[in-house]
Amino acid sequence: VYDALGSKISVVELADSLIPGADRDLIRPLHKRLEKRYEGIYVKTKVTALTAQKNGLKATFEGDNAPDPQVYDRVLVAVGRRPNGASIGADAAGVTVNERGFIPVDKQMRTNVAHIHAIGDIVGEPMLAHKATHEGKLAAEVIAGHKRAFDARTIPSVAYTDPEIAWMGLTETQAKAQGIEFEKASFPWAASGRALATARDEGMTKLLFDKSSKRLLGAGMVGPNAGELIAETVLALEMGADAEDIGLTIHPHPTLSETVFFAAEIAEGSITDLYMPKKR
Template sequence: MVVGDVATGTDVLVIGAGPGGYVAAIRAGQLDQDVTLVEKEAYGGVCLNHGCIPSKALITATGVAHEAGHAEEMGIHADPEIDVGEMQEWKDGVVDQLTRGVEKLCKANQVNLVEGRAEFVGEHEARVVHSGEGQGAETVEFEHAIVATGSRPIEIPGFSYADEPVLDSKQALAMDGAPDSLVIVGAGYIGMELAGVFAKLGTDVTVVEMLDSVLPGYEADLARPVKKHAESLGVDFHFGQSATGWEESDDGIIVHTDAAGDDDEGLSLDTEKVLVAVGRQPVTDTVDLPAAGVETDDRGFVPTDDRARTNKDHIFAVGDVAGEPMLAHKGSKEGQVAAEVIAGEPAALDYQAIPSAVFTEPEIGTVGMTVAEAEDAGFEPMVGEFPFRASGRALTTGETDGFVRLVADAEDGFVLGGQVVGPEASELIAEIGLAVEMAATVEDVASTIHTHPTLSESVMEAAENALGHAIHTLNR
């Protein structure tokens, strides 16, 4: 039978259990708040279940196979056999372990977990429709609410994800076999990461991008090694092309594009599947924000202040729904700050040192200002670089493409930012992020003794290069 509505109350209602929501719920629980966390699908959200974690698992697995099969110069001769089904089982096991961990952590911090979909019915009231047939609904009265509903892939005209040959990133990561051919629409970080995965699985990959380069938004010298490596895997690129639609063919489908330039022609690309990876949009249409008086901008994002508050002081928004950059770690920090502000703690957000990473080959990591951004902000930048081809540790791994770059203020030496393209860039960027956050100087980084031989020495060497006394590379 259908259970009727019941009424409950809570100090903090968190809607969405992704990296922003579950972190907010746990932190609020630690601060002695009565917390109710509502999730309609899976704990950990898109990032843990369908994005960050499964993609990195498959990137690692396919990378292991590719390296083993291409290590002749190290004296290793192998021809790995890939079982995509078994690879998916391993990936799913990683995801399951982490989702169970999130659930256990929430319960250990006295968070009340509710499975269902929540929507506002007033400024201090929400209705939760429970998951499962006949499970009914409840009305939750709250003192504070945190909206953490995340984002979904953008669907472009002519490419419905409901059509079997058309994939979004979630569907692509769940495939139990690799297609013979794949067209990827979009050369952003999702498109480029998955291009590498499928190319290493033996798929004939073609990337279509409406702009003129891969990884728009990243500096050209960071993106260039990524494109070069992708081409070495057999990935074919078509820039200045917008995908317009597809049709079935005898052997699969044909993807049609229009050219951006007047002198160029559109394309008709034969393929088995097409993956659309043109970006993500906030999920704000499921929670009835107007019922609570919460405003959104013209793109659907929820504007917030430096304490993650919306235009309603008692309602907060964190994660992708709160706007760019749409990064899991940014959402987690916002969730933590929101919980602390609700509990009366003196917390605030500082976005100057939010790192970003692209898990391509080679990886990219950035934090703080670029050289151009430093100049635009009125600084006279001091720049230091160190190439991985001069790194002993990089040479012993066989991965020498790329460099570390530090950007500092020439007047006082404070580190303003950094960019890394190369092996383990996603890890190396953390040291530069710490330098920005703590207002360290180039001298501080250069004088810190780093373990030898390690990739992290490259950060020290870049700092020494900025100061004009690098040992293992020519000074600028």
């Protein structure tokens, strides 16, 4: 936003990549685009001091890619959020608040006090508005006497950057760490007619499938409107869809939604829109 308004921007990130929760191949197009626009992107770096001076705020850095001290007009600090369970007086009503400040709930959003429910960021990760909305509706239904419980198989995440990054289910990083056998199918937007027509072909759509059952395990995409595309893959995972189910579903052409379809065809070995060598 600030870059689009004409500000000169530098980003300092303590982790080894931007948006640590997403796979690195999804981050790469964003990083590449921002490198051309920003003054600097410093990963594996932290700010050790901010000193107010007459000419601005002097920042001192430490880390693998730390630059020399710099002076800025403004500094935006975004290092996460802290739950306020301990400060809202929940304990006065007998509600349990854990050591981190979260309020534990069950699958019906009940706290340890049966007639008190909690939803949203205060009940834990992921701290996302769409999760909170779902929890709020669920809690209202439970209070109204309906038999409901939180049973979502996945919750999508979207980084509203330019290009956008979206992912859901199992990430490739998580699958490797957990020793889960999977097959990856990635479709480059450089082969998408819609992406080429809009001159934004730097994106990619990636699907992860279980190696034996071919069921969808996770998905990730980077590119304009990636956040609009992720919902299809969430539904596919919720329904237990496999690569064939997605690959045999007719998608409108030319659209970015086709990239999900094409990735599934790559997994199936049936794609005709992109040359893919046969697997040995």
